[in-house]
Amino acid sequence: MYRLYGVQDFANLAVHVALEEAGVPHEVVFLDMDAGDLQSPDHLARHPMGLVPAMETPEGTMFETGAILLYLGERHGLAPAPGAAERVAFLSWFVFVNNGLHTAVMDLIHPYRISEDHARIVAEAARARLVERMAALEAVAATRPGWLSPDRPGVLGIYISMLLRWMRAFAWAPDLAISAQDYPALAAIATACEARPATQRAAAANGLSGRFFSDPEG
Numbered sequence: 001m002y003r004l005y006g007v008q009d010f011a012n013l014a015v016h017v018a019l020e021e022a023g024v025p026h027e028v029v030f031l032d033m034d035a036g037d038l039q040s041p042d043h044l045a046r047h048p049m050g051l052v053p054a055m056e057t058p059e060g061t062m063f064e065t066g067a068i069l070l071y072l073g074e075r076h077g078l079a080p081a082p083g084a085a086e087r088v089a090f091l092s093w094f095v096f097v098n099n100g101l102h103t104a105v106m107d108l109i110h111p112y113r114i115s116e117d118h119a120r121i122v123a124e125a126a127r128a129r130l131v132e133r134m135a136a137l138e139a140v141a142a143t144r145p146g147w148l149s150p151d152r153p154g155v156l157g158i159y160i161s162m163l164l165r166w167m168r169a170f171a172w173a174p175d176l177a178i179s180a181q182d183y184p185a186l187a188a189i190a191t192a193c194e195a196r197p198a199t200q201r202a203a204a205a206n207g208l209s210g211r212f213f214s215d216p217e218g
């Protein structure tokens with residue numbers, strides 16, 4: 001039994017989708033950030049920085065979106081299995097997304113955390129990094145590898161779909177938003193992902209509807 005801790009529409013959403021897609025027993029606990037739940041001793045014991053997601057597993061408690069997605073992916077058939085030849089490319093692109101895309105999206109969304117006085121410059125620089133990296137990701141998605149395909153659910157497609165939502169809906173300034181529609185192969189993955197019943201269940205629990213990944217409202 002897995003127990004996922006999160007806040008509605010935060011990074012736990014990708015883990016929630018993966019849990020639903022895996023079809024494994026799980027419970028989702030939504031924390032109230034305004035009530036201080038993330039800084040409670042109980043939550044700090046789960047996550048050293050008081051962030052989400054965190055997840056209890058039979059082997060212990062985990063944190064970091066990327067780590068949790070990799071764990072679920074390899075245990076529940078949502079990523080190439082250890083030893084599979086295609087795992088080499090999958091791991092490379094997974095870390096590219098975790099380290100290169102996710103962090104840049106955070107700067108696009110919350111540039112004031114880097115510099116309150118220069119938030120616009122930080123957000124513009126993040127956008128420039130994202131545009132470059134999205135082009136590379138689009139190119140690999142266009143080759144339709146089994147681990148990043150609209151035809152087959154996987155943790156990498158789920159992760160990218162959530163980040164597409166963020167870079168379109170939550171950009172710090174509307175003119176800096178990045179639309180999935182500019183990346184047809186990635187948009188196809190997000191469109192397929194958001195249509196899947198598993199994703200719909202997780203989205204509903206997070207208060208989301210419509211084209212929440214491929215064309216979210218800003």
Ligand SMILES: N[C@@H](CCC(=O)N[C@@H](CS)C(=O)NCC(=O)O)C(=O)O
Binds near residue numbers: 010038051
């Ligand atoms: N690198 C971490 C980042 C976690 C993170 O920043 N989570 C955000 C939500 S997306 C959070 O918990 N924010 C609450 C806060 O800033 O207090 C991960 O991927 O898990």
